[in-house]
């Protein structure tokens with residue numbers, strides 16, 4: 001029944017779209033949904049690359065059955081064990097009991113833990129190859145991109161890299177599968193958000209994986225999320241390279257909490273000063289309204305980060321504390337940092353924001369501003385100076 005898209009000769013797309021989940025990993029908003037990509041190679045041997053979230057196993061198994069047209073399924077390659085890709089392994093094995101599961105030793109520990117599967121396993125190590133007829137598949141380990149068992153698989157004939165989460169993006173595949181067949185505009189921002197939310201902690205492992213695959217000729221990237229990259233192979237690689245080096249564009253993200261608008265007035269003043277001093281990319285996040293997912297995206301995107309918080313029960317404002325911990329987990333490096341805070345009877349926020357900057361080893365620029373109660377001519381001038389100083393430093397670094 002299914003007319004499955006061929007992404008190369010005898011390789012068809014059997015993945016699915018998820019427009020139903022509100023949150024990926026029950027954390028990250030999915031306004032454009034997400035795809036779980038899987039690919040079936042029909043050579044002398046038949047090989048499936050990864051599976052899909054178990055919620056979509058029914059349609060997934062039907063697509064595979066249609067594509068196989070009665071042939072057996074010889075191999076399942078498991079590049080990544082996170083359940084958005086590995087969730088259907090047990091059902092697939094029930095339908096195809098003779099399928100050999102290809103993975104590494106770490107994969108197999110997880111398959112046992114999640115699916116209680118301990119037999120029919122074909123272990124591969126770094127650089128191993130598997131002949132499946134007219135082509136070989138080569139396997140390269142990519143630990144911590146994004147879990148420890150992750151590997152990538154390279155089709156030596158078609159020069160296709162099956163890259164697991166690497167080069168993935170949020171966003172469903174709305175009819176088209178390959179980037180040459182679609183308008184890709186909205187995927188690039190979603191790619192940054194996906195990277196910062198999901199892979200962001202693992203910059204060094206991503207750099208190591210990029211170095212490893214730089215030895216391969218890659219004509220097509222088949223990630224587990226988002227479009228198949230053919231026209232934009234280099235663009236996808238360069239975005240992942242930039243983000244994993246924590247390199248960023250000129251611009252400032254202002255993250256602030258506010259209860260009654262007093263800290264917000266400080267944020268507004270800083271933003272006006274940044275603009276008056278030539279900064280065009282300024283993104284303001286009221287931490288109670290902006291999901292952390294989007295704040296993280298912008299902290300990865302821009303070189304300047306300015307954080308403002310009221311003092312709340314002698315602590316940082318709770319939602320500021322929450323977003324700071326998410327930034328800290330990702331160990332985002334080399335940011336120009338300014339901070340400010342307010343209090344009514346006893347200040348604590350500014351001290352805690354100073355400690356955060358030290359933990360991150362960020363470059364503190366300008367004088368921090370601490371405001372008692374409402375904004376006044378002095379604190380207005382201090383906030384203006386803070387914005388001015390950050391803008392000046394950004395321009396010096398440009």
Ligand code: FEO
Nearest residue numbers: 082084146165224
């Ligand atoms: Fe898309 Fe780390 O799983």
